[in-house]
Amino acid sequence: MSDEPCALAAAISEATCPDDPPLLQVNTLSRRFGDIVAVCDVSFSIARGEIVGFLGPNGAGKSTTMQMLAGTLAPSTGSIYIDGIDLLENPLAAKAKIGYLPEHPPLYREQYVDELLMFCAALRGLPRGQRKAAVARAKFRTGLNDVGKRVIGNLSKGYQQRVGIAQALVHDPAIVILDEPTSSLDPNQLRDIRALIAGLRAQHCVILSTHILAEVQTVCDRVLMLNHGRILLDRPLADITRSDQNIHNIFLRDPCSPQQLRQLGDLRGVHEVVMLKEHGLRIEHDGEDTTLDAIVASCSSLGIRELSKQQHSLEELFIALTLSDTAEADSC
Numbered sequence: 287m288s289d290e291p292c293a294l295a296a297a298i299s300e301a302t303c304p305d306d307p308p309l310l311q312v313n314t315l316s317r318r319f320g321d322i323v324a325v326c327d328v329s330f331s332i333a334r335g336e337i338v339g340f341l342g343p344n345g346a347g348k349s350t351t352m353q354m355l356a357g358t359l360a361p362s363t364g365s366i367y368i369d370g371i372d373l374l375e376n377p378l379a380a381k382a383k384i385g386y387l388p389e390h391p392p393l394y395r396e397q398y399v400d401e402l403l404m405f406c407a408a409l410r411g412l413p414r415g416q417r418k419a420a421v422a423r424a425k426f427r428t429g430l431n432d433v434g435k436r437v438i439g440n441l442s443k444g445y446q447q448r449v450g451i452a453q454a455l456v457h458d459p460a461i462v463i464l465d466e467p468t469s470s471l472d473p474n475q476l477r478d479i480r481a482l483i484a485g486l487r488a489q490h491c492v493i494l495s496t497h498i499l500a501e502v503q504t505v506c507d508r509v510l511m512l513n514h515g516r517i518l519l520d521r522p523l524a525d526i527t528r529s530d531q532n533i534h535n536i537f538l539r540d541p542c543s544p545q546q547l548r549q550l551g552d553l554r555g556v557h558e559v560v561m562l563k564e565h566g567l568r569i570e571h572d573g574e575d576t577t578l579d580a581i582v583a584s585c586s587s588l589g590i591r592e593l594s595k596q597q598h599s600l601e602e603l604f605i606a607l608t609l610s611d612t613a614e615a616d617s618c
Contacts, residue, residue, distance in 0.1 A: 308367075309333060309461055313367075314327045314328070316362050323515055326347075327516065328515070335487055336492070337507050338493050338507070338508045339494055340493055341495075342512035347515035352465055357377055368380040368461060369461075385454035385461065385463065385490075387451055388465050394438065395438050398435055402449065404417055420456050424453075444474075444479065461490065461491050462492045463493045465495045483505050499600045499601050509521055509523055515618070519603070533596035536566065536590060536593050537565060538567070539588060539591055540589055542585075546584070556571045556577065
């Protein structure tokens with residue numbers, strides 16, 4: 287692996303938390319299964335309006351953490367506050383503010399969509415007179431208005447995922463936890479579900495666990511990455527995928543000769559020139575506008591097809607952090 291991803295990983299340090307009061311506050315959360323430490327001293331907070339991508343390799347502790355946040359698994363140590371309510375001390379009040387979609391949606395395939403959602407509204411403690419309106423709102427938000435009278439088992443995978451999200455939203459929770467909500471979907475279904483998740487930002491905070499990094503870059507505001515049960519990274523997505531002002535990629539119509547390559551490298555302010563595929567050049571420089579102008583002028587005779595700033599990718603950072611992290615949670 288090259289040094290650049292490692293340098294990028296080192297450059298991204300501890301996160302800054304939003305100024306808004308958090309809807310979710312997690313303090314030194316740990317979970318043991320016998321001698322195995324699945325989650326170790328995890329702490330973070332999430333404010334209303336945030337969509338947080340929950341990332342990590344298989345076995346990193348993501349699902350265990352999400353189960354604790356949803357109140358379906360008790361932590362070994364630590365505390366969880368949902369909109370200021372202690373989940374462990376007052377679980378009924380706290381869970382009323384949580385909507386949870388596990389990796390395998392909790393659907394009864396033989397039920398009608400409306401029947402299941404009414405059942406879920408009752409389970410969530412909504413008064414009988416409010417359930418029909420709550421179901422109607424959840425169906426509208428998830429695009430299920432036309433399938434309320436259909437049997438769930440006869441729906442497509444995409445619509446079944448919508449039903450799973452609708453049951454998580456039917457009681458209008460403050461916090462929505464989605465574990466792999468787009469697995470096994472086709473591109474059209476992916477687009478629709480991602481748009482649905484993005485639309486939750488206005489009224490909720492959302493935790494999205496997924497292995498699809500493009501999905502995180504499409505809908506999330508922030509990335510929280512785990513490995514060995516510990517947090518490796520908690521950072522706004524914009525900071526991770528920032529442009530590097532001092533590195534530009536230039537793709538040319540014609541190939542650059544060795545002489546032209548040397549001339550580029552000899553320009554004042556140019557530190558390094560690296561050849562890329564498809565007549566491309568990666569040029570590191572001092573960031574001055576005059577230097578960039580000189581680079582463009584030098585390449586103009588070759589026909590510039592594309593000029594862009596170097597972008598740091600989420601995939602690059604994920605690999606750099608998870609491969610270089612050798613910490614074990616056994617010390618927890």
